[in-house]
Amino acid sequence: MATQHRAAPNAARRKETSRQAILAAAFDLLREVGYAKLSIEGIAARAGVGKQTIYRWWPSKGAVIFDAFLLLSASEGEPPVLPDTGDLETDLRLVLRATVEELNDPRYDQPMRALATEIAHDPDLAAVYAERLDGPLKEAKRQRLRSAQQAGQLAEDLDLDVAVEMIWSPLLNRWLHHSGPLTAEYADRVVATALNGLRPRH
Amino acid sequence: MATQHRAAPNAARRKETSRQAILAAAFDLLREVGYAKLSIEGIAARAGVGKQTIYRWWPSKGAVIFDAFLLLSASEGEPPVLPDTGDLETDLRLVLRATVEELNDPRYDQPMRALATEIAHDPDLAAVYAERLDGPLKEAKRQRLRSAQQAGQLAEDLDLDVAVEMIWSPLLNRWLHHSGPLTAEYADRVVATALNGLRPRH
Known part of the structure; x- marks a missing residue:
């Protein structure tokens, strides 16, 4: 025994x-x-x-x-949290610039492409990915936007899911399809354009 | 002879x-x-x-x-042109709803995923794709936004490349990663959110 x-x-x-x-x-x-x-x-x-x-x-x-x-x-430990200094644009620039660096890092490029490809062709894997990997990260992004919304910095009726996709999808798309350079300046411009919208602000 | x-x-x-x-x-x-x-x-x-x-x-x-x-x-002939009725939001809704239908069409789903995968893993193919397939389509999208910009409906300093990516990337991303339902309502919300931005409009 x-x-x-x-x-x-x-x-x-x-x-x-x-x-x-x-x-x-x-x-x-x-x-x-x-x-x-x-x-x-x-x-x-x-x-x-x-x-x-x-x-x-x-x-x-x-x-x-x-x-x-x-x-x-x-192995990275704690669930992800986005920085919250109270200045949304600055915080988002920081996070998106870090994302750009990660996407440009040759150590992760191939593995991340492989993962993206698997998810594209396998809805079951996509569901597991959404729940275990992307889910906590998306919730952290929504939480940062929610905090700004409560502070009156974002529109009251904003759909937080759409907002998160509007900020992050352009970077992911550009990276995955090799459709343009991924730079810190690009990250900044995406943040500003998403926050301000395409229409003129008067 | x-x-x-x-x-x-x-x-x-x-x-x-x-x-x-x-x-x-x-x-x-x-x-x-x-x-x-x-x-x-x-x-x-x-x-x-x-x-x-x-x-x-x-x-x-x-x-x-x-x-x-x-x-x-x-085989579809002419270079692509987006509708231009003078009402940008209505035109974009129409185009994005059509994109949603195409992405949901089982006849194209597998071929388009295959193409996206090839492009993700092959920068040379991505360059050919950008020039011959995606290029003319992106130019048509930019042209529709340029026309609205000239009519004073879009911000004067808008980066048209970023604007195009902000409107179309969320749909492509959601489709490719199976990360949410692609509906006409979603298309409309993406258009409205991109045009108005995340910040409150006063």
Whole structure:
């Protein structure tokens, strides 16, 4: 009995160690070879496990990459919160400039593209992504806008979901489709245009 | 000599017929099986040509799909123009509602996702897409906004590129990432929010 009690936690720990080695290998390989050339065989070889071990836990390479992202985001700890100095435009500029830097970072470019592609082709994965990864981030964005709305800085009848999409979608789109340069100046202009709107302010 | 003069156009015509058969087969198959399961072999079988014929003209299945889109868009004839009744908000609602219908159309869903995915992973293809497919459409959008700007309906210092992205990116993002319902009401709300901005109008 005593042996069994010790055996179970050890097996669980070994399993968790393998799992983390696989996720780290997947993330590294993705960066090195790109999503198209990433294979379960390659991940298994890099992680030093059999490919059956991977297939036992994940149905596809997309699912492995997704869990690698979850691990990365969980390791960052606390749920996300946006800065709130009371000056909405300044806070949003700061956040969008950071987003631009992240999107331009070659370490994350391939993994993020792979994730975006998987989500585009798999509605079930999109639902998990929305709930576990994007959901908390979107709520933090809405919360920052809600605080500004309560301070009378945003329109009373503003739809916060649409507002969040209006601020962040142009950056994500430009990045994903390589349709223009992503710079700090662009981030600032998106913030100002979203806040002020397209119509003249008199 | 006379025979040769006839032979050349016939060969060109046969080549064009094969090319169009291949592109039509690729588009149909993509709709039926999805991008992940689409193969050059499958396209060749459906089009009734050898797969070497396809590889002679295109380097990858993504390149085939891309040309299928070009053919589809070229067959629509004239360069795109947005409606201009003088009432910008009404015109944009009309256009965005049509975009929503197109994005919700199961006939185009898989091919458009495939194209978006290829563009996300291939900057060279993205450049061709920007020039030949998206470019003329973006210019039509800018032109409609420019006309409103000249009529004093939009801010004088408005960046038209940012304005176009602010109106269309939320829809494309929501569609691509399955992150929310795409309805006519949503289209209307995006138009109103972009035009008015997030801040209160006094």
